[in-house]
Amino acid sequence: MLAYYFRLALRSFRRNRVLTALMVIAIALGIGASMTTLTVFHVLSGDPIPHKSDRLFYVQLDPQPMLGYQAGEEPNDQLTRFDAETLLREKRAKHQAMMTGGGVTLEPESSALRPFTTDARYTSADFFPMFDAPFLFGRGWKADQDEGRGRVAVISRTLNQKLFDGADSVGKSLRMDGNTFTVIGVLDTWNPNPHFYDLETGKYGDSEDVFMPFSTAMDLKFGRNGNMDCFGRKNETDETSLNASCTWIQYWVELESASQASDYRAYLDNYSTQQRAAGRFERPNNIRLRNVMAWLDYKQVVPGDVRLQLWLAMGFLLVCLVNTVGLLLAKFLRRSGEIGVRRALGASRAQIFLQSLVEAGTVGLAGGVLGLGLAALGLYAVRQQPVEYAKLATLDGQMLLLTFGLTLVASLLAGFLPALRAMQVAPAIQLKSQ
Structure with a gap:
């Protein structure tokens, strides 16, 4: 019919x-x-990561002085290096990662390629399992290479194709800004959008081509990008130093379940209380712990x-x-x-x-x-x-x-x-x- x-x-x-x-x-x-x-x-x-976005949380603390304080206002979007490294060292979540964006100059061994600059990410070992970054060859580095300032790098599939014609480059050398690194992993195609794990360097676009331990990048004084908010004493010669009064690091944690967020928030509250007792924090505890979608909504990504x-x-x-x-x-x-x-x-x-x-x-x-x-x-x-x-x-x-x-x-x-x-x-x- x-x-x-x-x-x-x-x-x-x-x-x-x-x-x-x-x-x-x-x-x-x-x-x-x-x-x-x-x-x-x-x-x-x-x-951008639907199977676990409710278990990934972005951490915000408020280390600023009382000057200009307004009750109920949002804390800074990023953490100081001291706070990020302390939280990372205490390992109170299933995975935790501190990170910032940067840029490096690559010096190819091939005479057919001239030196060029590319985006980099300085982070810690849990970055890859936390965000389920897929590997084509090799693996990410271990936590002891964070602590030991290991000169190792994970590169993107695109960069591997450009430098090594797509072959397995694990174990090969990579010259960056005059320093030699060893390639230990090659990521498969991975380009989460929005670029949720670091909205400071752009909300949309390609992922970075080079990933390396944060500690190594800081030791070698590699250039960084993204926003930085400094406060308090202005006499630090290096705004990226451990005790500098500047917020510029993104910090993510993965919990076993979304229900554990209240426990981790209590841990952050206790940490803020300890820092205020030590004289680092002045303001009342001001903590935010948002999952991926709440973070994107807060940052008005659309x-x-x-x-x-x-x-x-x-x-x-x-x-x-x-x-x-x-x-x-x-x-x-x-x-x-x-x-x-x-x-x-x-x-x-x-x-x-x-x-x-x-x-x-x-x-x-x-x-x-x-x-x-x-x-x-x-x-x-x-x-x-x-x-x-x-x-x-x-x-x-x-x-x-x-x-x-x-x-x-x-x-x-x-x-x-x-x-x-x-x-x-x-x-x-x-x-x-x-």
């Missing part, structure tokens, strides 16, 4: 080509605009203009649906005579209703195909924009299914009222008027 109604719908389209084209275009424009903005919102607001564009596109889709409702209503009412004859020949109201919905759904299907093409063009235009998330604007399989799902729902909603009106056509009146 549905196949029969589908054939009737195609015949109807051929008889009313202009009206059908207007409906298809209206739906396509609404779907194209809404799916473009919805796809951008989807890739920007997605969970740009405000993207949210606004999403609402505007959804409003535009609604306008297109209202127009489609009007066009379908006009089309069905023009066929009142035909519907009356079918009713007189025995078609039930339910059959007329179903036939009308199938016709509306067919219009929606055609509009969805065209809308998908418009969405692809829209996303291509987004990728040409000078914004850091531009290259992420691609239509994946999930959004492709959502496009057709949204199209079907939208077209059926648009066809509901006209179909309801069509099924109420009185056959006797229509037959008398013929």
